[in-house]
Amino acid sequence: MPEEPAYQVFLDSLDYLSPVDVERIKAAYAFAARAHASQTRMSGEPYVTHPLAVASAVVGWRMDAEAVCAALLHDVLEDTGATKSELAERFGKEVAELVDGLSKLDKMEFASYQEAQAENFRKMLMAMARDLRVVLIKLADRQHNLRTMSAMRADKRARIARETLEIYAPIALRLGLNKLYRELQDICFRLLYPHRAEVLAKALKAAHGNRRELLTRILDGIKGKLESAGLRAEVFGREKSLYSIFRKMKDKQLSFSQVLDIYGFRVVVDNVPTCYLALGALHALYKPVPGKFKDYVAIPKANGYQSLHTTLIGPYGTPVEVQIRTREMHNVAQEGVAAHWLYKDSEESGADLQVKTHKWLESLLEMQGSDSAEFFENVKIDLFPDEVYVFTPKGRIMAMPAGATVVDFAYAVHTDVGHHCSAARVNHELAPLRTELRNGDLVEIITSLQATPNPAWLTYVKTGRARSKIRHFLRTMRNEESARLGERLLRQELLSLGVVPISIPADAWDQLVKSGGQKSIEEVYAEIGLGKRLPSVVARRLLARENLVTETPSGMTLAIHGTEGMAIQLARCCQPIPGDPIVGSIRKGTGLVIHAHDCPTIRRSRSAEPQKWIDVEWEPEEGKLFDVRIKVEVKKTRGVLGQVAAAIAEAGSNIEYVSMDTDPERMFMLLHFTIQVSHRTHLAAVMRGMRHIPDVSRIARERGSET
Known part of the structure; x- marks a missing residue:
């Protein structure tokens, strides 16, 4: 049995598992070591150091023996001659399924890297939906690969970093793995923009030194206020990650000195009522910024995150961000779904979060009908970090991505509601289907059996689910x-x-x-x-x-x-x-x-x-209306447009669109209408009605202006 220091540290960390489980894990390590014996990493290290590091991360989350075994064996199907049936026989069906879910589709032929990536992603999501441990092992695998990427070619490093920022980091955030999310972002930022990251890190260090006195004063002020209010709390500062500072500078076109909320403070208390008491105490200490308070305790984020957020005006007008939460909320905020295994005292909330996560994964799998690339695009759209919370008429809260519309909401309720939505009421008032939803909106969908999806909806829906269902x-x-x-x-x-x-x-x-x-x-x-x-x-x-x-x-x-x-x-x-x-x-x-x-x-x-042209003839159905464009030259007199519109209406036609060309130096102007008629005879009747108006000088049907 190997005696490397890393392996010994790994064995020592298994103290939360039973001796029988530890023996299984030792056997899995020995199998992986044999399978990868002839392989080395690009850095020259034995390949088995990688699965060992991934398993160590999984142990850090205190996950079960099956997950640890799968982490040790996660590359044996891909990179060695081992088979799924062999793994099932030696380590059980559960471990074999986990490893299979983690394996790429190497043996299949794909037209492009993008297609292979999309299909691998689809397979991983299907495995995730069956067993959440798959994605946690996958994220630990990606984390270690990024940490040890210095020996890789620059173009491959950049490709993997971009893929991580696009897919894996948002998945970590969606699962509530905040600590991992921040680390993945920062490593990718350093890989993609090494010079910018170095300059920003130096600026952050210098700013920390310059603002130390101010930060200490704010920290002492918060602690003193909470103590005087008789509230027991743990208070500590937190720093924005390099990548989030970079994104803020880029998105809002700010210089580093203009990013004032680099530092924030976290207040951890014993229970939920104390969160609100602490909020009141801090609002008495420093004035809150209007509109900057968010209550994620009463309405948690979709990934289970809970906290009270407030921004205060501190000394010298400095904005101070404060997050107030309980210890259990803090555990879930840092580790997300992994908190279920990591913290036994938060078992209940962790289990609830796992149920929510499974529902989210199942909703992604409903998009399976589309091809891999389209599915991949839809899921990327669905991994939105920003959310708005809206209410159904029965008071149910629904989380929607920022920018989501009434149509997105309709499809979130049910596919059939989406397919047949014809109108909506937002806060009891009729609203267009393209209306963007805001926090707190009460949304009611009006359906009609005759209504069907409109291709134009694809131009403004935001959720992958709605886009997939419409397509x-x-x-x-x-x-x-x-x-x-x-x-x-x-x-x-x-x-x-x-x-x-x-x-x-x-x-x-x-x-x-x-x-x-x-x-x-x-x-x-x-x-x-x-x-x-x-x-x-x-x-x-x-x-x-x-x-x-x-x-x-x-x-x-x-x-x-x-x-x-x-x-x-x-x-x-x-x-x-x-x-x-x-x-x-x-x-x-x-x-x-x-x-x-x-x-x-x-x-x-x-x-x-x-040969591409065929003879056709009309056999129109009763009641069908057709669009037709006409132009009407009229004298510039008051009310002439109203007279023309009235004549069109009297002839039983609808006006779909109207525009005008006018020249200040001419007595006449040109009106362009798109009207709806049943047939050519109906159009002639409409035109006859307009000719009776004295100020109308010419009417003609328009053709050929649109190709």
Whole structure:
């Protein structure tokens, strides 16, 4: 058995575990030492020093024997010939599952580093959702790798540091591991910006010396005030981390001397009532800054963090940040979910925090439908450190990321509420769906069975959950609509070739699906509807083995209703309406785009690529309205805009948009309207109504101004 000093220190730290557990851990270390015997780290040290350091961090959190064994064995599946079944046989299924959750997906082929990173991240989150110990071991692994990165290439160091700042540090914060979060940030800052970190560290040291007298005076003042109030408390100063100072300077464009809240004070008391008594005493000592008080005791952060935060105006006008908390809150604030194992006296709050964390992880796994890169992007969005707290009509508190909107809230309540939200009341007043939520808002969602997600929502939602659900819905709807359109296009093509689709044998359809690599005929239809495959090519391939083609094509046209959804789009350039002669263009990835026959923007394309154009005709559904642009030249007289708007309304049309071009030197001005009409005859009636106004000199339909 090895006798290295680090190993002996490690064994001495296992005093909280039973002798049986210690023997299992010794066996795991021996297995790891043998498995990694021929390997060294880039620094030249034996490789086993790394798993030993990771296991030591896990022991520092006083985690169970399974977690310690998994930490010692976390690289054996990746870097040695060991298998999961071998680990399960020797150390139990639980340890094998933990190690497997920690292993990267090395054996799979990925198109890029980003794709591999995204898929590894997805696997880690799935393992985390099953067992929270996975992420704690992973974070300890990342912490030791960062501490020992000096021998690595500069570009690799920078890549790993950026990945840590983007993913692992926010996860540590989300799990309440504040001490680890600060260390990861500071190490990455030194790796990415060594010169800036050195300059900032020197400035901080100098500032500490310059402000020592002031800080001592404030500290003594706080201690004296609490003692005179009869409150027992532990008071100590705390320093902002280098990275948080750097971020504040960068985000707010400040110089170092302008960052006044580099130092703060922490007051640790015995119980919750004393927190509020201490707050009152300190507000009597120094004046509080209005709007700078936050009560995270009554409303804890999503990661379990609890404290009272206040900013006071100290001597010489210096702002003083103070955090007031109990000992239990302090343990959770420093160690987060690890406090469950570390502090037995805070077992209850630690267990509650673990339940909350599992709920959060399960909510992340609901985004699994998207591809790895999209999932990765959604989760990164979800790791917001800043939060606002809003209330449901029943008084339930919900934590949302800063900048979250009403739509984000709707999806946080339930996916179906999000899909069908049509309006909202914020603090009992109607509010647009894009309204950003603020602390304390009371939010009520109004739903409608007819409402469906709008692609425009993606431009303002903030949570990964909402973004993922909206994208999934739109993708599903688009595929379904595209499949219906593709089926109609293929049917029309077959009929034009003189073949009735029902007469084609089943094996010909099966062969068509197999030859294209699709899973079903629905996928073939969807590809036709999205313009990825031409119906004429698919039809001829389908009929290649069958002698079914007649010599005389029927020349059929496709009927469209205007209510097909995303699969059929009316071109923005000419905005065709029922009654206009129309033609359809199959555009790859978009589907069928309908243009007016005389649209100026398609002339060249129609002659260059005739195979992409198909004949279509209107078969509009009752009650459907279509947008159309018109321009109206009017004399500059008082109330003329009102007269025109009234004429449009009288003709049964809605105004969607209006703008005007005016020239001070001319007697006339040009009004541009987007109005909604049922068909071409309805548009003519609207225009007739406007011609009766004496100050209207000219009316015309606008085309081709938008491509």
